[in-house]
Amino acid sequence: MIVAGVGSAVIEPGFFSSAPVQVALVVGAIAAVVSGVVGIFTVVRGQSFAGHSLADIGTAGGSAAFLVGVNPLYGFVAMNLVAGGVMELIGIRRPRGRDVATGIVLGAALGFAALFLYFDTTSTSTTGATINVLFGSIFTLPSSIVPVIVVLSVLAIGMTCFLYRPLLLSSLSPDLAAARGVSLRFVGIGFLVSLALAVSLSAVTIGAILSTALLIGPAATALRFTKRTGSAIVAAAAIGVGATWLGILLSYDSYYWTPSHRGWPVSFFVVAVVFVVYLAADLFTGHRVTARRPTMRGAR
Amino acid sequence: MTDAAEGSSTEILSVANLSVSLAGREILRDVSFTCDAGEFIGLIGSNGAGKTTLLRVILGLTAPTSGSVRVAGRERSSRKPLIGYVPQKIGLDPDMPIRARDLVGLGIDGHRFGIPRPTAKRNALIDEMLAAVDATRFADARVGNLSGGEQQRIMIAHALISRPRLLLLDEPLANLDIRSEQEVVSLVARIAAEQNVAVLFAAHGMNPLLPVMDRVAYIARGRVAIGTTAEVVTTESLSRLYGRHVDVVTVHNRILVVAGREDEGLHHVEPVPRAEPT
Amino acid sequence: MFSPFMINAWEASTIVAVVAGVVGFFTVLRGSSFAAHALPNGAFAGAAGASLVGASTILGLGVFSLLGAIGIASLGRRARHDVATALAIVLMLGLGSLFLSMTTQYAPEIFSLLFGEVLGVASNELAPTAAIGLVCVAAIAVLYRPLLLSSAAPDLAEARGIKGERIELAFLLVIALVTTMAVPVVGTLLIFSLLVGPAAAARCFTNKPLTAMGLSVVFALVTVWSAIALSYTSNLPIGFFVGAIGAVGYATGRSWTARRRLA
Secondary structure, eight states, rough: OOOHHHHHHHHHHHTTHHHHHHHHHHHHHHHHHHHHHHOOOOOOOOOOOHHHHHHHHHHHHHHHHHHSSSOHHHHHHHHHHHHHHHHHHHHHEEEHHHHHHHHHHHHHHHHHHHHHHHHHHHHOOOOOOOHHHHOOGGGOOOTTHHHHHHHHHHHHHHHHHHHHHHHHHHHHHHHHHHTTTOHHEEEEEEEEHHHHHHHHHHHHHOOOHHHHHHHHHHHHHHHHOOOOOOHHHHHHHHHHHHHHHHHHHHHHHHTSTTTTTOOOHHHHHHHHHHHHHHHHHHHHHHOOOOOOOOOTTTTT | OEEEEEEOOEEEEEEEEEEEETTEEEEEEEEEEEEEETTTTEEOOOOOOOOOHHHHHHTTSSOOSSSEEEEEEEEEGGGGGGEEOOOOOOOOTSSOOOOOOOOHHHHTTTTTSSOOOOOOHHHHHHHHHHTTTTTGGGGTSGGGGGGGGHHHHHHHHHHTTOOOOOOEEEOTTTTHHHHHHHHHHHHHHHHHHHHHHHEEEEEEEEEGGGGSSSEEEEEEEEEEEEOHHHHSSSSHHHHHHHOOOOOEEEEETTTEEEEEEETTTTSSSSOOOOOOOO | OOOOHHHHHHHHHHHHHHHHHHHHHHHHHTTTHHHHHHHHHHHHHHHHHHHHTOOOOHHHHHHHHHHHHHHHHHHHHHHHHHHHHHHHHHHHHHHHHHHHHHHOOOHHHHHHHHHGGGEEEEEEEHHHHHHHHHHHHHHHHHHHHHHHHHHHOOHHHTTOOHHHHHHHHHHHHHHHHHHHHHHHHHTTTHHHHHHHHHHHTEEESOOOHHHHHHHHHHHHHHHHHHHHHHHHHHHOOOOHHHHHHHHHHHHHHHHHHHHHOOO
């Protein structure tokens, strides 16, 4: 009774019966799970900047897809796979040089994004391209995209599971992994594929330039609490799903907050929730300089 | 070998009862010594003994727990223009558009605001210093493209161009082959003698410095024993410093410091010098 | 192209290019990619907020980017690696999108803030832009020597009494000011291109620091002027040309270096 009372106060009418909301909840959850799983490895491997760059670079792909009338998801995936592959193949050079090179590529990609988005707004009749690509389109997804998203997420998680042990080992200690016969290049590319997919999925939900939050936020939060990789992955996925659902709920509710019925963007709420949760975890577990690094049984 | 200045021995550095603790660990304990103008002192000790810490305290970069350091009679902050410093490891990015002579030039006025005016006088000073360290042939090359030894010479030039009274070098001989070692030592000693600069030269082993050292400061277990090699590098003196029995052996003008253990035989404390090419 | 209508665009972009060239030299030298990327993103929220309340864009940009600079400086080296910083930056972007969603000009405003709108620079904004630009260049000129030494060899600078944290804070404040005056012209996402591209290309062609800075300004001017001209004739957004020309310039510079090494 009390739960129902609170529930109806928090959840505005029509929430669960609304079709866009249902699609949003499903897609958002899937994207959050994939981001959480891949995010743990991203944080451990110290590739947060790569994830962030991929997301921004993907903007060009997403806006190009919009132009040819295809769902931006396909554009994100294509662009991110290519960019990720190139980044891995270029390899590791001097850190400062790599930052400059990545930045230049980023600049070029964003330049193309500007170009495509401009075409989008002038040549197509819809004006929502910029917001769609950059800040997500979770409420306007066609339900036909759901199977595609499911397939991609299975691919991403499947790849991560397949590579689980060598991936973890090479993330924690590349030398040890190489000594045990793990092909670092193969693992690196495999991981970049999962990362590209994860970033694409969360780009569709909360937008390309905000997707980093879903990738590293829940993962970093989970790593504050547990050292065991398995638990961290589960925790990150759970936190991600929780944040996404809460964001969707708040965004839906916000339509009723003001008389103008404008509603606040989902992406904002999700990012805000992720941020608050992380801060709370940070304060709760005491100020540490680095998050815990996960362990692997028998790794030593 | 430089003779210490007779008569007017102006004291450049005075360290009194210096104790330094870092992260709860006591690094230096009640260290006292002085250094005169133009003196060449070798600061000898193994890894972690506290050489870098001592140099940083003299520079004013690390605060001591107690005790005092005076350079040319003054304490702390006004010290810096008087001291030249060659740090232990310096990674210079080869992508930087900075020439060797630019880095040396910054030794003159790098701490002053504004853009350096390329006057004839400034350029002459830089050229002169570059010639002194034998770096003229790569003066216009990118400083990040130079070899380790070449970069080190540039840093020595950078440190000395402002005519400091005291020069601190933190393990410049690490990672150098024997010939480069000798070159660096004689280079530093020569310029120091010309400019009457006191030198505090930190190193693992004292053998490369034997030809030019006035005194040696041996640092172990947070304490410093300072004096001439004859005074300090003896079995009794070093045994007292290390707190256990230590033998000092001289072979072919090389000094070996060897720690002995009754049960296990002999262990080396001092790094064994590599074999001389015959 | 040179009608009175376009004069503002030429003047504004010239000022921005000169400042970006000068500051960019040190941005690349110090490897400050993180700050050059983070501060404009944070400023985005300020500009969006200003748009919402009807205040001047420059004011919103200025306040948020200066606060951001102080924030990053106080977190020190930790800021680069800290998840909290990364999340805070993304939150600023999200806040910006929130503010703009409340305005009536959601889509076009987002586009122009992110990718620039050189034609949108009003005459009364030229003076503040120039003034801030002058402050930036003057600051770099005054800080030149200690900044150069502490960027090239921090240990040597420390030994001379140049405190790394103070220099870092001063430099971040300059980047914040550059953000403030350049975002209306090239947008928050592409300011990075203008800061890094010309300077990264310039240093491939010379070993002398002042020459490199001068070349950086020249390349920045060429980039921006070409971008405006091309944008005017093709009607395509200026941001596209800035990003593309920046990449081409950088690639040219790197291949020049590679050829010189082989020769």
